[in-house]
Amino acid sequence: MNLIKDKNIAIVGGGPGGLTLARILQMNGADVKVYERDENRDVRVQGATLDLHYESGLAALRKADLMDEFNANYRPGADKMRITDKHANIVFEDDFAISENEEFARPEIDRGPLREILLNSLKPDTVVWDSQLVSLCSKNNAFKLEFKNGTEAFADIVIAADGANSKIRPYITPIKPFYSGVTALEGAVYDSEKNTPKIHELLQGGKIFALDDSKTVVVSSKGDGSLAFYMGFITNESWAKDCGVNFSNNTQVLAWFKKTFAGWDNLWDELFENASIAFIPRPQYCMPFDQTWEALPNLTMLGDAAHLMPPYAGEGVNMAMQDALELAECLLNKNFPDTHAAIVAYEKQMRARASEVAKMTMEQTVSMHSPEALNNMLAMFDPKAG
Numbered sequence: 203m204n205l206i207k208d209k210n211i212a213i214v215g216g217g218p219g220g221l222t223l224a225r226i227l228q229m230n231g232a233d234v235k236v237y238e239r240d241e242n243r244d245v246r247v248q249g250a251t252l253d254l255h256y257e258s259g260l261a262a263l264r265k266a267d268l269m270d271e272f273n274a275n276y277r278p279g280a281d282k283m284r285i286t287d288k289h290a291n292i293v294f295e296d297d298f299a300i301s302e303n304e305e306f307a308r309p310e311i312d313r314g315p316l317r318e319i320l321l322n323s324l325k326p327d328t329v330v331w332d333s334q335l336v337s338l339c340s341k342n343n344a345f346k347l348e349f350k351n352g353t354e355a356f357a358d359i360v361i362a363a364d365g366a367n368s369k370i371r372p373y374i375t376p377i378k379p380f381y382s383g384v385t386a387l388e389g390a391v392y393d394s395e396k397n398t399p400k401i402h403e404l405l406q407g408g409k410i411f412a413l414d415d416s417k418t419v420v421v422s423s424k425g426d427g428s429l430a431f432y433m434g435f436i437t438n439e440s441w442a443k444d445c446g447v448n449f450s451n452n453t454q455v456l457a458w459f460k461k462t463f464a465g466w467d468n469l470w471d472e473l474f475e476n477a478s479i480a481f482i483p484r485p486q487y488c489m490p491f492d493q494t495w496e497a498l499p500n501l502t503m504l505g506d507a508a509h510l511m512p513p514y515a516g517e518g519v520n521m522a523m524q525d526a527l528e529l530a531e532c533l534l535n536k537n538f539p540d541t542h543a544a545i546v547a548y549e550k551q552m553r554a555r556a557s558e559v560a561k562m563t564m565e566q567t568v569s570m571h572s573p574e575a576l577n578n579m580l581a582m583f584d585p586k587a588g
């Protein structure tokens with residue numbers, strides 16, 4: 203039986219998870235719309251470069267028949283990684299040139315091009331921009347979605363792909379993620395060669411992980427010549443509210459950095475003196491590893507909405523895209539008697555997988571923000587040195 207025949211499917215959120223799901227479902231004849239908060243598709247996509255993994259993010263792109271587009275847009279060489287101490291001394295570097303075994307490769311792609319590939323793969327008007335969901339009502343086995351701009355839409359099946367602060371998740375479960383103990387302060391510099399020449403030189407078109415004093419600075423080069431970075435440090439959940447720093451004022455943020463990251467090399471100051479946009483404080487949350495809920499018949503979630511985790515193992519996008527792949531496979535599987543059974547099966551495997559990855563991610567987050575962080579990282583990447 204075709205579970206989605208004659209059903210309207212609403213995906214709320216056009217991030218990597220929501221768009222991947224829309225693509226795979228649409229390829230298989232589904233009637234699907236994506237409701238996205240961003241005003242239009244030209245909004246500049248921020249954030250670090252993403253490494254996609256063979257068994258998750260890349261598996262979803264293979265299923266979506268988008269590997270040619272991926273191969274034309276990924277950034278060979280961007281997987282070059284340098285691990286440094288606070289003085290910017292390089293203690294380990296690798297370019298992960300492992301082309302002989304693609305299963306271990308971690309090719310990097312910027313968020314913007316990945317989003318473009320997915321958007322271009324959809325039929326025109328699949329994505330309804332400027333549609334920030336504010337509420338969801340269920341009536342007679344269907345849903346009414348209400349948006350901030352006053353419009354509304356109707357759907358038979360709703361999928362929450364609306365990220366960390368999902369508006370839909372509370373309709374599925376009251377379980378909230380817990381604070382990891384680490385907050386990241388995110389920034390970006392456009393034209394890094396001109397604006398942050400020393401960091402640009404150290405980056406070599408790849409990534410830097412600087413670890414010391416139980417703190418981290420992660421910097422990624424991007425294909426458009428900009429760089430993205432985030433400083434991680436252990437603090438209270440309410441730090442951003444309480445710290446008194448104006449995140450739009452580079453001088454104030456630099457003063458905070460010099461005090462909090464005392465003893466770190468002046469080289470890092472470039473990032474603050476030349477930041478191109480306001481800093482974004484991001485307290486890092488993680489899903490409880492044992493979360494569970496009763497599956498609903500026609501409402502489910504994926505990606506960060508379902509299983510938020512810190513970025514320190516590089517798994518969030520990969521998990522979101524694998525969710526999309528597995529949810530699509532369940533909804534398209536004619537052996538299930540109804541969508542409820544398909545959602546039960548999807549959620550069971552998604553929770554088990556994400557729980558394992560979240561545990562590993564939390565261990566990595568703690569390890570990278572411990573006094574032994576450098577040795578821990580060396581032991582992971584270069585066991586002979588550890």
Ligand SMILES: Cc1cc2nc3c(=O)[nH]c(=O)nc-3n(C[C@H](O)[C@H](O)[C@H](O)COP(=O)(O)OP(=O)(O)OC[C@H]3O[C@@H](n4cnc5c(N)ncnc54)[C@H](O)[C@@H]3O)c2cc1C
Nearest residue numbers: 215217218219239334335364365505506513516517518519
């Ligand atoms: C600093 C930082 C660095 C990271 N680095 C990595 C990394 O290197 N590798 C990795 O794999 N992961 C990384 N992550 C995690 C990764 O960004 C997420 O796990 C991933 O983007 C989740 O995808 P998603 O599709 O579930 O949600 P999102 O990417 O968050 O997309 C959600 C979408 O929903 C939209 N939306 C939100 N609310 C609404 C609403 N009410 N109505 C309509 N639309 C809405 C948003 O505009 C957005 O487009 C990082 C995260 C951070 C914060």
